Amino acid sequence: MYLLQADSSGISKLMFIGTFGMLTLAVGIIVFVIFHQRKIIRYQMQMKRFEAEKQQILLNASIRFQEEERQRIAADLHDDAGPLLATARLYLNENLVNQEKHQQLQSIISAKQIIDDAILLIRNISHSLMPPTLKNFGLESASTDLFQKISGSGVINASARFHDYKERLKVEQELLVFRIIQELVNNILKHSSAGFIHLTQNITGDNLYLRIHHDGKGITQAEFDRLNQGSQGLGLKNIASRINLLKGNIFFEIDPSQTYYKITIEIPRVNKF
16 A cells, blocks of 8 residues: 555656656747747848848939939030030021121031031930930840940950840830940959950740850859948949849859859849839
C-alpha cells in the first residue's frame, strides 16, 4: 500500500514537472514568435522607408533633369532665337517702304536669311526633344542610326541589331527607352575606354529586352544601386527614374569570362504606361 502511494506521488510530481515544462516551452515559443513577428514588422517598415527614400531620390532626379531641360531650352530660345528674330525685325521696320527698291530687296534678303537661321535653330531644339527618326520610324531605326553614327567616327566599333521589333511601343515609351540607351552609350563612350559596343533586342513572353555589351570599364548591379543612393551620378538617376516610369528593370553585370560587361533593359510590352 505504501509503495502504491509512493508511486502515485512520484507520477504526480512527474506530471506536474512535465506540465510545467510544456507550459514554459509553450510560453517561450509564444514569446519568441511575438518578438520574431515584431522584428519582421520593424524590418518591413524599414524596407518601406528605404524604398520610399529611393523613390523620392528618383523623383527628385527626374524633376531636376526636367528643370535643367526647361532651362536649357529657355536659354537657347532667349540667347539665340530671340536676337535673330529681333535682328530680322530691324530689317523689316516701318521705313522699309520708304527705301529704294534695291535697298528694300537687300533688306528682305537679309531678313529672310536671318529668319531661316532662326527656323533651323528652333528645328534643332525640337529635334533634341523628339528625334525625327524616332518619331517617324521608331526605336529600331533611331537606335540603329545612333550606333551607325558612332561607328562612323572610326573610334569605336558600334552596332545594333533588332531581332523581332515588329510592334512599336507607344511614342512616349520609345522616347524614354531611347533616352536610356543614349545615356548608357554616352557613359560608355566617356568612361569605359571600350573597343566595341553592341546593342541587341529580342522579345520573350510579354517583355522587351535590350542588351548592351561592351569591353571597357563598367559597373555591376551593386555599384549601380550604391551610386543611385548617393548625391552624385545624375545620369544614372535619370536612367533609374525612366526605368521606373516604364515599370521595367535594368541589370548591370560582368561576363563570367571577365572580358566584357552587359547591361540588360527589361520593359513590359503590355500596356501599363
